Amino acid sequence: MNQQPSRPQAPAPIPAASTPLEARKLAEYLLESMNTLLGVIERETELVRAGKVREAMMLETHKSELSRRYVGAVAHLKASQKYLTQNAPELLTSLHRHHDTFRAMLQVNLTVLATAHAVSEGIVRGVNTEIQRRNIPNTYSAAGQRVQPGRANITPLAVSRSL
Known part of the structure; x- marks a missing residue:
């Protein structure tokens, strides 16, 4: 009666577009996903540039959900690549151009x-340097040279990563 641990099932294969209507719906979904995600990313970029990091962080959940949608749409596109190449090359070219613009905007956001x-x-490094400078005693050796303090004299800086 040895029970083997159940293996996680492989995800179902992504269906490929096989008709012009499916190809058009896929393209519209991908474009809508990119545009919606791009809107959130542009808003995040504006907020970070304005120094409103806390507000930008509030977009994270929505941005993650939109990113998952986008990745799913791209996976569907990859599964449909052969059909689109053969039957809708102009649609595929249009999607590539739009995606290039999307990538450029992502690069701005990442920068x-x-x-x-x-x-x-x-x-933070500047604050730490100033704290260390104030906490380290100034001592000199018998030869009149400044002595570097040991690790026992260095006070660690604790930073909370949550705003």
Whole structure:
């Protein structure tokens, strides 16, 4: 009576578009997913640029859900690639152009987020340096040289990552 642990079932294969109507619906869904996600990303970019990080963080749940929708639509597109290439190449070309614009906007968003991260990290490092400078005693050796304090004199800086 050995029971083997049940294996997680593989996800069902994604159905490929096989008619012009299905291809058109897929394209519309993908475009709608990209446009909706792009709207949220643009809003996040505006908020971070304005220094309203807390408000930008509130968009995270909605952005994650839209990202899942977008990834699902892209998976459906990949499954339908052969049909679209053979029967709707102009539709596929249009989707590629729209996706290139989408990627460019994502790159802007990532650049803004990386800049905000670098600035905040610089501020925290500056605060830490100032705290350490004030807490470390100034001592000198018998030769009159400044002595570097040991690790016991360094006070750790604790930062809460939740706003």
